[in-house]
Amino acid sequence: MRKSAHSFSFICRSSKLLLILLLCLVNFSQVVSGFKFDLQKLPETLNGPQTSLVRKGYLWNLCSKKFVRIKKPGSRGVDATGTKGKDFTLLKVTSIDGGFLRIQGMDNNLFLCFNKKGKLRIRNRPPRSLPHSCDFSQNLTTLGYHTFKLRDRPDWSVGFKKNGRKLPGFIRPGKNHERCHHFELEIIDLRVRTQPYDFDKLPPGYVFPNERKNKNKQKRRRKIRHKRRKNLRRGRLRGRHLLEKPNGIDR
Structure with missing residues (x-):
């Protein structure tokens, strides 16, 4: 009798679980049937106006040791x-x-581009005949330097000589010009910091920007040289000869 009772309770529990699973499947199928995905509107959203990231900075060349x-x-x-x-x-x-x-260029809005021969050239706008001649891909080397390669020709990259003159985009075999195509990109971040500081990573003695401003705003205290004591001492010394009795005559 005990075995039959245990088997009957097990069957009841399993049937309840099956019913719950069936109800969940029915509800999920109703939700999926009500969900509609328009594939026609997808290309419009992808090809629509996209926000571009604009950054300001300096490019330092490894060969010339100066800025572009x-x-x-x-x-x-x-x-x-x-x-x-x-x-x-x-x-x-x-x-x-x-x-x-x-x-x-930040001052003149001129574009850095390549011409058909693989030489650097400055243009007012990207040309219609070569629409991607001003588009570059930014790559990071193993030493931490940046390289800027042309979009259509990955074997062309921006580079300069030791005297600062421009190099052709392609690297000539047998000449060590690879390091002349390496740059350091220094970005100027003009945004206000909203995230909290990580005090563990800050160097010792770090002064926060707000504290620097407050220090500059504080007025310098005037150095008042108090000569009161000195004057009193001098006055006492000067007044002693009046109190003294010269030649024994009282005043």
Whole structure:
């Protein structure tokens, strides 16, 4: 009798679980049937206007040891002989679709491009005949330097000589020009920090920006040289000869 009772309870429990599973499946099928996905609207959302990321910064070349500057349109409008913060060295890096980017001068909005022969050239806008001649892919080397290769020709990359003049995009065999195509990208972050500081990673003696501003705003205290004690001492010394009795005569 005990075995039959245990088997009957097991059957009841299993039947309850099966009913619960069936109810869940029915509800899920109703939800899926009500969900509609429009495939026609998908290309419109993907091809619609996309927000691009614009960053400001400086490009430092490893061969010339100086910064890239975009001066004027033409073949002689770019070199790597500038100093930081001067001579058109501030650049604008704009990200575009496909993971590529464009490099422009911040002061004149001129584009850094390649011509058909693989030489650097500054243009007012990307040409219609070569629409991707101003699009670059940013790559990171094992040593931590950045390289900028052309979108249509990955074997062409931006580079400069030791004297700051531009190099052809392709690397000539037998010449050690690979390091001349390496750059350091220094981004200027003008956004306000909203995340909390990680105090474990901050160096000792770090001064926060708010504290720096408050220190500059504080007025310097005037150094007041109190000569009161000295004057009193001098006065006492000077007044003693009046209290003394010269030659024994009382005053």
